[in-house]
Each structure stands twice: as structure tokens, then as C-alpha cells.
Amino acid sequence: MPETSKDPNRLQKGRERRREIVAMAADLFAADGYRHASVRELAKRVGLSQAGVLHHFSAKEELLVEVLELRDASVAEHLSSAPASDVRSRSREVARHAEEHPGLTSLYIALSAEAITPDHPAHAHFVEHYRQAQVTTRPQRDATPGSDAGISDEMIATLGTAVMDGLLLQRRYRDDLDVVAAVDAFWGLVSAARAPSQPPAVTAGSDSGANPT
Numbered sequence: 001m002p003e004t005s006k007d008p009n010r011l012q013k014g015r016e017r018r019r020e021i022v023a024m025a026a027d028l029f030a031a032d033g034y035r036h037a038s039v040r041e042l043a044k045r046v047g048l049s050q051a052g053v054l055h056h057f058s059a060k061e062e063l064l065v066e067v068l069e070l071r072d073a074s075v076a077e078h079l080s081s082a083p084a085s086d087v088r089s090r091s092r093e094v095a096r097h098a099e100e101h102p103g104l105t106s107l108y109i110a111l112s113a114e115a116i117t118p119d120h121p122a123h124a125h126f127v128e129h130y131r132q133a134q135v136t137t138r139p140q141r142d143a144t145p146g147s148d149a150g151i152s153d154e155m156i157a158t159l160g161t162a163v164m165d166g167l168l169l170q171r172r173y174r175d176d177l178d179v180v181a182a183v184d185a186f187w188g189l190v191s192a193a194r195a196p197s198q199p200p201a202v203t204a205g206s207d208s209g210a211n212p213t
Contacts, residue, residue: 018056021046022066030107033114034064034122061121068111068125071104087139088187091160095183098168109169133161139190156190 024045028037039060043053057063078097079090098105112129115122137157163186167179 014056017046018066021048021053021056022063022070025063026067026070026107027103029064029067030103030110033110034060034120035114064121065125067107068122071108074101074104087137087160088184088191090136091164091183091187092180094164095167095180098171099179105168106172109165109172112165130161134158137161137164139194151193160186160190 021042025037025042028042028045031037032041039050039053042063043050046053057066075094075097078100079093082093082096083089111122112126114120115126117123134154134157137160138153139156139160164183167177167182171177171179
């Protein structure tokens with residue numbers, strides 16, 4: 001809901017209160033899921049009435065959009081500050097961000113699973129998310145002869161996204177899992193599979209030009 005007051009102090013306080021509500025909603029959605037989280041409980045946690053929360057956000061759906069944008073903006077800010085130019089480096093940085101922001105990561109996991117039905121308010125967001133992931137996780141084509149292992153770039157992008165999501169989920173159950181190392185290992189396997197094939201090594205003493213006996 002847009003602010004109508006022109007008082008700079010009130011506007012600033014309103015923006016700060018909105019950020020506080022969004023941050024608390026992120027925690028609540030991650031813990032309870034969007035459908036089970038209530039505006040009443042959110043209002044209680046931020047010390048407002050339900051009407052007070054709805055003064056800043058016209059509906060629960062608007063809050064959900066802000067929460068999802070909070071996570072996306074956090075990842076984008078992390079990537080913008082990291083020297084990650086290729087897909088392997090970017091994937092490593094996304095994994096590192098997930099490790100450093102467990103609350104936002106749990107939120108992403110919970111909402112992406114909950115939003116699988118088309119009528120969920122976040123369904124369209126995740127449809128677009130995975131469409132974009134198919135582009136950003138697409139590896140650079142190696143034009144070297146013999147470097148194509150028969151796996152399309154589109155398939156590698158799909159597998160890269162699936163590996164990332166699966167590892168983030170496993171990390172919620174395995175304290176010993178190093179997601180950054182595992183993501184790096186996956187892209188190492190991709191690089192190895194697509195490396196140019198090497199000719200057979202010639203053994204010592206062999207003479208390729210010798211006549212057969």
C-alpha cells in the first residue's frame with residue numbers, strides 16, 4: 001500500500017516498519033508455510049494489530065510478494081559483489097549465500113515446495129524463477145572439437161538447478177554437508193565430461209610406422 005503522508009519522518013518510519021514486517025513475515029512463512037501463517041500471528045510478533053499490518057500491506061498476498069523479492073534481492077546483491085563470471089563460479093556463490101543466510105534458504109525451500117499447485121499465490125513467481133534459472137545455469141559452450149559429451153546445454157542447466165535445490169534441501173537434514181563443495185564438485189564433473197577426448201598414449205618402444213610381422 002503506498003504511503004500517503006508527505007512528512008519525511010513519517011515516511012521513513014513507515015518504510016522501516018514495512019521492512020520489519022517483511023523480515024518477520026519471512027521468518028513466519030519459513031517456519032509455518034504461507035497458507036498456515038496468519039496475519040494475526042504476524043501482527044503479534046511485530047507488536048501491531050491486524051489492522052496495523054494491513055495499513056502497510058493491503059493483503060497477505062502482497063506480503064508474500066515482498067518476502068520473495070527480499071530473498072531474490074539478497075541473492076542478487078551477493079552475486080553483484082562476488083567476482084563470479086562463469087556458471088560454475090556463480091553457482092558456487094549462490095551456494096555460499098545459502099550457507100550464510102539459512103533463514104532465507106529455509107524460506108525458499110518451504111515456499112517452492114508449497115507453491116507447486118497453480119492456485120498458490122507464489123506459483124507464478126517460481127515458474128518464472130525456474131525459467132530464469134534455465135538461462136543463468138546454462139553453461140558456456142566449448143567449441144573445442146570433441147568437447148561435447150552428448151549432453152545438451154539445456155539438460156546441464158536443468159541438472160545444475162536440480163542439484164542446487166536438492167543440496168539445499170539435504171542441508172536442512174545434514175549438518176555435515178558442505179553445499180559449496182558439493183556444487184563445485186558437480187560442475188567439476190560437468191567440465192570433465194565435456195573435456196576434449198585425448199588420443200591414446202603411445203607406449204614406450206612402440207613404433208606406429210613399423211611393418212607388421
